[in-house]
Amino acid sequence: MRERSDESVPSGDGALPGGMRELYPFLYSGTADLEPVLADVRRSTVEKAEEIVALRQSVLALDGPRLEACAARMAVAFRAGGRLFTFGNGGSSTDAQDVAALFLNPGGDARPLPALALTTDVAVMTALSNDIGFDVVFARQLGAFGRAGDLALGLSTSGNSTNLIRAFEEATRRGMLTIGLAGHTGGQMAELDGLDHLFTVPSSSVHRIQEAQTTVYHALWELTQYAL
Template sequence: MTDAMSSLYPFLYEDTTNGGDSVDAVLAEVRRSTMDKAREIMELRRRVHREQGALLAACGAAMAERFAQGGRLFCFGNGGSSTDAADLATQFLDPPPGTPPLPAFALTAEAAVVTALSNDVGFDVVFSRQLAAFGRPGDLAVGLSTSGNSTNLLAAFDEAHRVGMLTVGITGEGGGRMAELDSIDFLFVVPSSSVHRVQEAQTTIYHVLAELAAEGVR
């Protein structure tokens, strides 16, 4: 077991008598790195609040209005953003006590639908096809992307806009191609080039939106 572990984590098993880093030094570096990352995301969240707080409030109010009129939420994203989209849908379906559940769906939840569309039609339409089938005027569409360049998200926003849905985009530094779309009503851009920090801040953004929308409906 020791041999297996040392092959995976050699820095923990170095001979410190020959000038190698000690375990204490390695752990100290890990602690420093962790604290640096925590400070970075905390400042990033503060910056998003400073620069986009008013937009968050306006978007939350618009989402609440749609829900109050019977609108349904459709969430989508690729990779880690797909997981975030599912988490966002869960925030509405399983809200805190005292908050009414609201209809929300993650467009990657049905593996058969996603793989059928990807295989038979193309991955670029995996979200827009579903919105064309399920979406209706008054519904909501929220798409997440760290780069803002995912072709299937761009197509989904265009389709959602065509249908008459409220569209919300959440992306990373610069906004990518999403920032060029006229079909996104509210666009939130996390000002960071780090995918990890972008995803962490995006989580905060959509949780805030979920709380604001739910409060507006209650």
């Protein structure tokens, strides 16, 4: 199971309606007979797999042409010497690192592209958080490294992470190509005037959102490689 990302869903058993008992009723069945429990686990697994497949298909149907257009602009930026900077919080921070690794070291015959995850330098992250505030941990790094023609890609399940909003604002000021991945209806990211591309996953489940976002950025990578 994926970690919950950013501040979109509070932690704890009561974070979701019914808490853990509603999510995993087989853990609370109180029965010593494993067969009904295993059957319930199988049913739950199949339902979740079917849900994510349907969600990915709906995202593709909704955003297929927009993904292709975004990848074309990414290819133009990379051709001109642009570099990709990625960022996110919690589970989305690991996705940001996965995006950077995918573009930088794709393997096979794919073209490696310059990419850096802004979540990997613990010294910088903790220094900025301690000395200034967590809201600036990505914006300050883009202010130091970013330049016109670079790319900024941020991931959030809620779209409401303040440090992502600040980062996108800084990237826009610097003339960078900005790409956001969010859930639900996009949150505050959907209200940003300067965001060049926004892809939202229409789900209220943090886990399903993150799984679909993985598909989105892999599609962007593949389409960018094709465009190059």
